[in-house]
Amino acid sequence: MAGLIGVFGGTFDPPHIGHRILADQARHDLGLERVLWVLTAKPPHKPDAPLSPAEIRAEMVEAAIGGDPHFELSRADLDRAGPHYAVGTIAWLNERYPAGRWAYLMGSDSLRDLPTWHEPERLLRTCEVLGVMRRPDSEVGLTDLEARLPGVTARVRWIDAPLIDLSSKEIRRRVGRGEPYRYWVPEGVADIIDRHALYGGA
Numbered sequence: 001m002a003g004l005i006g007v008f009g010g011t012f013d014p015p016h017i018g019h020r021i022l023a024d025q026a027r028h029d030l031g032l033e034r035v036l037w038v039l040t041a042k043p044p045h046k047p048d049a050p051l052s053p054a055e056i057r058a059e060m061v062e063a064a065i066g067g068d069p070h071f072e073l074s075r076a077d078l079d080r081a082g083p084h085y086a087v088g089t090i091a092w093l094n095e096r097y098p099a100g101r102w103a104y105l106m107g108s109d110s111l112r113d114l115p116t117w118h119e120p121e122r123l124l125r126t127c128e129v130l131g132v133m134r135r136p137d138s139e140v141g142l143t144d145l146e147a148r149l150p151g152v153t154a155r156v157r158w159i160d161a162p163l164i165d166l167s168s169k170e171i172r173r174r175v176g177r178g179e180p181y182r183y184w185v186p187e188g189v190a191d192i193i194d195r196h197a198l199y200g201g202a
Helices: 017-030 054-065 086-096 108-116 120-126 142-148 168-176 189-195
Strands: 004-010 034-039 071-074 101-107 129-133 156-159
Touching: 004 017, 004 086, 017 034, 017 101, 017 129, 017 156, 034 054, 054 071, 054 189, 086 101, 086 120, 101 108, 108 120, 108 129, 108 142
Parallel strands: 004 034, 004 101, 034 071, 101 129, 129 156
Antiparallel strands: none
């Protein structure tokens, strides 16, 4: 039987060391065969958010992955028309990996809001596991969640991820203000930021 494959979605603008740590912890805790970094071209819940060009973000993800054989950039949300909902991402992946077994990775804030997602019942049917990273400001009442979305608690697996006070938003702010940020991102990502003069940097 094929191993579980993690689906790690995000805009990754830019990807940072926290993303690598979380992806690797999920791989370990859930026994994942590999983790697909699914770069979201345009998140449907933030339609007007300013984003760097998708292909530049893909270049940064490739640099962040750094040749790790357990990580792979997925173009699931780049090579298909939007809007890019999680359930559509899994459907796209299923077409290309018919034997795929999916672990969708999310924060506890996303788990809390899962009933409001696009076709959450279908997402549960197509994902074997929901790998959830705890967030200190997002308590999840599993009893209430189960009442709203039956079957969800059987899918939940908690990831023992460290609390990392690091965000892409803060990195963008630091770049724009000329503050140090190079060691906040994996090797190679800072060079791409500099080369393309992203985030208002020089």
